[in-house]
Amino acid sequence: MPTINDIADKLGISKGTVSKALNGANDVSETLRKKVLETAVEIGYARNRARKHTANRLCVIVENIHHEDPGDFGYAIVMGFKKLAIPAGWEVDVVSVTEELQKSISYDAFMLSREYKGAFIIGMSLLDPWMEELKTARTPAVLYDNYIPENPRVCYIGVDNSEAFLITIRHLTKLGHTQIGYLGGDMDSFVSRRRHDAFLDAMDVHGLTVDKKRIGCSYFITELTQKYLPRLLSSHVTAIVCGTDLLAQAVIVGCMDMGYRVPEDVSIVGFDDAPFAAYTSPALTTIRQNQEALGNCGFYALNSLINQTYIGTLLLRAELIDRASTGKVRRKKKLAPPRKLPS
Amino acid sequence: MPTINDIADKLGISKGTVSKALNGANDVSETLRKKVLETAVEIGYARNRARKHTANRLCVIVENIHHEDPGDFGYAIVMGFKKLAIPAGWEVDVVSVTEELQKSISYDAFMLSREYKGAFIIGMSLLDPWMEELKTARTPAVLYDNYIPENPRVCYIGVDNSEAFLITIRHLTKLGHTQIGYLGGDMDSFVSRRRHDAFLDAMDVHGLTVDKKRIGCSYFITELTQKYLPRLLSSHVTAIVCGTDLLAQAVIVGCMDMGYRVPEDVSIVGFDDAPFAAYTSPALTTIRQNQEALGNCGFYALNSLINQTYIGTLLLRAELIDRASTGKVRRKKKLAPPRKLPS
Numbered sequence A, B: 001m002p003t004i005n006d007i008a009d010k011l012g013i014s015k016g017t018v019s020k021a022l023n024g025a026n027d028v029s030e031t032l033r034k035k036v037l038e039t040a041v042e043i044g045y046a047r048n049r050a051r052k053h054t055a056n057r058l059c060v061i062v063e064n065i066h067h068e069d070p071g072d073f074g075y076a077i078v079m080g081f082k083k084l085a086i087p088a089g090w091e092v093d094v095v096s097v098t099e100e101l102q103k104s105i106s107y108d109a110f111m112l113s114r115e116y117k118g119a120f121i122i123g124m125s126l127l128d129p130w131m132e133e134l135k136t137a138r139t140p141a142v143l144y145d146n147y148i149p150e151n152p153r154v155c156y157i158g159v160d161n162s163e164a165f166l167i168t169i170r171h172l173t174k175l176g177h178t179q180i181g182y183l184g185g186d187m188d189s190f191v192s193r194r195r196h197d198a199f200l201d202a203m204d205v206h207g208l209t210v211d212k213k214r215i216g217c218s219y220f221i222t223e224l225t226q227k228y229l230p231r232l233l234s235s236h237v238t239a240i241v242c243g244t245d246l247l248a249q250a251v252i253v254g255c256m257d258m259g260y261r262v263p264e265d266v267s268i269v270g271f272d273d274a275p276f277a278a279y280t281s282p283a284l285t286t287i288r289q290n291q292e293a294l295g296n297c298g299f300y301a302l303n304s305l306i307n308q309t310y311i312g313t314l315l316l317r318a319e320l321i322d323r324a325s326t327g328k329v330r331r332k333k334k335l336a337p338p339r340k341l342p343s
Helices: A004-011 A015-022 A030-042 A075-085 A099-104 A107-113 A129-133 A161-174 A190-205 A221-234 A245-257 A275-279 A291-306 B004-011 B015-022 B030-042 B075-085 B099-104 B107-113 B129-133 B161-174 B190-205 B221-234 B245-257 B275-279 B291-306
Strands: A056-062 A090-095 A116-122 A141-144 A154-159 A180-184 A215-217 A239-242 A267-272 A285-288 A311-316 A319-321 B056-062 B090-095 B116-122 B141-144 B154-159 B180-184 B215-217 B239-242 B267-272 B285-288 B311-316 B319-321
Touching: A004 A015, A004 A030, A015 A030, A030 A107, A056 A075, A075 A090, A075 A116, A075 A291, A099 A129, A107 A116, A107 A129, A116 A291, A141 A291, A154 A161, A154 A291, A161 A190, A161 A239, A161 A267, A161 A285, A161 A319, A180 A190, A180 A221, A180 A245, A190 A215, A215 A221, A221 A245, A239 A245, A245 A267, A245 A275, A291 A311, A291 B291, B004 B015, B004 B030, B015 B030, B030 B107, B056 B075, B075 B090, B075 B116, B075 B291, B099 B129, B107 B116, B107 B129, B116 B291, B141 B291, B154 B161, B154 B291, B161 B190, B161 B239, B161 B267, B161 B285, B161 B319, B180 B190, B180 B221, B180 B245, B190 B215, B215 B221, B221 B245, B239 B245, B245 B267, B245 B275, B291 B311
Parallel strands: A056 A090, A056 A116, A116 A141, A141 A154, A154 A311, A180 A215, A180 A239, A239 A267, A267 A285, B056 B090, B056 B116, B116 B141, B141 B154, B154 B311, B180 B215, B180 B239, B239 B267, B267 B285
Antiparallel strands: A285 A319, A311 B311, B285 B319
């Protein structure tokens, strides 16, 4: 097991300086401190035990997702994590890591410097610098809706997208729909890609053909509603499955603006069951992501990684919340023409 | 919340008789007891709390897998489960449920009658009567290597087969193999089907074509070694991936009997890392299923189901154990002809 001495030898500095650097003393330069941390990570140094009066520490890293208020998507996820972690004796910090921070220090060195035993990471995108490092990271990390292949120290948790889309398409086929379209996020996002693929698979399982004109993927909601939605509608879809609730809400408004009634002319399904989903007009049929359960699973998985049980994937069951934005297909009746104001 | 009174009303018997039946008193007939239990399950009755002096109880249901001795495949799985469950305050019984028992009482009624809060089920086949009932069961159950769609009370745990075969095929391609065959269990087994499909996907990811003549699936090892193995060898495979270690061992012997050297002529890969895998000749390259970790995960998942966190799928990382049964492909040299005794 590498010690402080090994770091000192490798860098040609004193053991005292290494110790000061690791403990964040003021009289060590930031450059040297960084060098010490990176060397410590490189040779696999781990602190023997938490210092006196220091609890075991975990962090929740939140990027690109709001979590401060009860109405925020990340709020219940963070709560769900804390509710299990704190009674189990862990101290939990919620931290934000800007792109600058990620570029200035590696993930492992950051975790070592703060004495975190593991991280629950929410909302990081494939473009975040640490995503690349996580492929070989040594400090346990659980990622919500992101998957890193083959690194046993990293685990993916999320809702089972395959099951979610199977349930959604079955729900729609029971209502008589066969001409179904999909709108979702762009392919640079792991979870957007998964949902897109899960949609195709579910259509295939139900023996339905997918017309490329009936699929639109983009990072930008305006592109989805203004460019792809009209294309879907003119290709005679009777139902549209959306990758998120936010998008579904925009699609409902877009349909109505173009004179289509929801669900009489077009059924719309969302994904997330965000707090507002019950209050759209009509109320949104959607797949629930139980956020508190996601937080619970974040802790289960992180705790197991820390205990050297290398879970790679943990998926929650998907649940369809059947509200008012889906209805029976009107087979015989032609869709209403785009609304025009009386002249 | 349904009570004993509701059961009594429904059956038209006294509350005392219901209570006696639930508690297994001798003066209640087996027929009546069964009727009471089935009714209790039907109306969703749950005991308010464990009776005095009765610990919270879980059971490990073991079918078709040996687990009594340290050399048995199920031994460390059961140990891994107990090691977490018992310190957490659970009493754990290991029970065997014959087909007769499964036919005589439903899963839920069995669990209620024994006061088990949940089950970790190892080794059940798709033909076991309870597999059908688990689709709608209400008592939490975690299944090793079996998947039940859409019932949130049931969770599937196992090793990530997709990752396992991606790693295996990459290992073989790095050694120069492109003509790779597969032998595995029959398609009536959930896990055999998963492994077969994962093999095809991994070949596809690596840009390798699969020749149907190079695939054999059967429940019977003799059929695999006597019928399919010669077919694979005559179709010039240089490597064979096997669905289990037991099969891989038989395949090694079969190859040698036909005059093929392992790994000089044919590389062989197993799956499981069973206790004997290090002692085959040559020692077997295989995918490790960490049995103790599987047992740990069985408890993590069951505990989370009991706490209403509905994990549906939990997959452990796959790890390739590189031993002596795989080697570099001999590109230029023709395979040795089948050995013949000197006349």
